[in-house]
Amino acid sequence: MSLPKPLMRGLLGKRLRFHLPIAFGLSLVAAIAFKYGVTEPRKRAYAEFYKQYDAVKEFNAMKEAGVFESVRPSGE
Amino acid sequence: MLASRALSLVGKRAISTSVCLRGGHGVAKVERYTLPAYFDRRENPLPDICYVENLSPVQASLKEKEKGSWAALSADEKIALYRISFHQSFAEMNQESPEWKTVVGGMFFLFGLTGLLVLWQRKYVYGPVPHTLDPEYKQKELQRVLDMRMNPVEGISSKWDYENKQWKK
Numbered sequence: 001m002s003l004p005k006p007l008m009r010g011l012l013g014k015r016l017r018f019h020l021p022i023a024f025g026l027s028l029v030a031a032i033a034f035k036y037g038v039t040e041p042r043k044r045a046y047a048e049f050y051k052q053y054d055a056v057k058e059f060n061a062m063k064e065a066g067v068f069e070s071v072r073p074s075g076e
Numbered sequence: 077m078l079a080s081r082a083l084s085l086v087g088k089r090a091i092s093t094s095v096c097l098r099g100g101h102g103v104a105k106v107e108r109y110t111l112p113a114y115f116d117r118r119e120n121p122l123p124d125i126c127y128v129e130n131l132s133p134v135q136a137s138l139k140e141k142e143k144g145s146w147a148a149l150s151a152d153e154k155i156a157l158y159r160i161s162f163h164q165s166f167a168e169m170n171q172e173s174p175e176w177k178t179v180v181g182g183m184f185f186l187f188g189l190t191g192l193l194v195l196w197q198r199k200y201v202y203g204p205v206p207h208t209l210d211p212e213y214k215q216k217e218l219q220r221v222l223d224m225r226m227n228p229v230e231g232i233s234s235k236w237d238y239e240n241k242q243w244k245k
Contacts, residue, residue, distance in 0.1 A: 065223035
């Protein structure tokens with residue numbers, strides 16, 4: 001009958017002191033990973049796409065393919 | 077009168093929990109499930125009632141002894157008193173068991189069974205799919221998607237080489 005008295009107090013505080021920094025750290029890592037893994041490549045992809053983008057050329061190609069209702073391909 | 081006769085048939089223990097004799101009427105019988113219950117839970121360390129409700133003579137005398145100085149109790153008596161009040165100790169109730177294997181196994185088995193059921197259903201219950209899922213239709217659909225330049229930056233049209241009329245390598 002000589003067990004040590006178990007921890008009765010400060011249990012939540014102990015848990016928070018351990019888990020909160022880890023939680024913050026992991027969230028930060030997740031945010032940074034998303035920024036540099038997803039958003040930066042995406043921004044670059046859009047920038048690259050619009051550098052060489054000729055709207056009129058694209059429009060004409062789409063017109064010839066026949067997807068518009070207001071303007072039909074030049075053949076018809 | 078009738079109620080008290082019925083009471084003596086039901087037994088002594090029932091007196092506290094069944095018909096009350098006031099004014100000749102009975103009161104509704106108290107159901108056992110409405111009374112406080114005992115259960116071993118980590119988050120509820122002191123249950124509403126003691127585990128052992130009907131003390132044997134030995135246990136009753138121990139309870140009397142408990143009313144005196146606790147230093148006079150031996151270690152075994154203290155344990156006996158604990159066991160009167162509680163069913164399992166925290167160590168016992170928090171024990172891990174291999175039950176999870178049964179649970180996971182049963183889960184997978186039921187997934188499989190459900191899968192078979194779904195397959196059967198797909199074959200024998202459902203009618204044919206719409207014509208829009210025919211291969212020729214899907215081809216024409218894809219051609220139209222590429223013609224419309226859908227998702228040209230990162231999506232499907234960006235993977236198509238418009239000059240050479242093929243998928244980009």
